[in-house]
Amino acid sequence: MALAALLLCVPAFACLALAMERHQQTLFDAPLSAAATRALRGFGWCGLLVALWLAVSAKGWALGLVWYSGCTSLAAGIVYGLLIMCARRFPAG
Secondary structure (H helix, E strand, C coil): HHHHHHHHHHHHHHHHCCCCHHHHHHHHHCCCCHHHHHHHHHHHHHHHHHHHHHHHHHHHHHHHHHHHHHHHHHHHHHHHHHHHHHHHEEEEC
C-alpha cells in the first residue's frame, strides 16, 4: 500500500500542475475553462490526501508521514521533469 501512495502522488501532482494557467498555456496553447481547472485542482488534492491515508495506514503515523514526504518530493520532481521535457519538445508558438 505504501507503493500505491507513491504511484498516486504522480498523477495528483500532474493534476495540480495542469491546474496552473502557466502550464496550461505551455502544454495546450490556451488556458482551460474554470470548471476544468477547479476539477483538476480537486482531483490533485484528493489524490494527495488518499496517498497520505495509504502511507499512514501502511506504515503508521511516524514512518508513514516520512514516507509520504518522500513520495511527494519524488512525485513533484518527476512531474517537474516531465513538464520541462514537454516544454522543450513542443515549444509554444
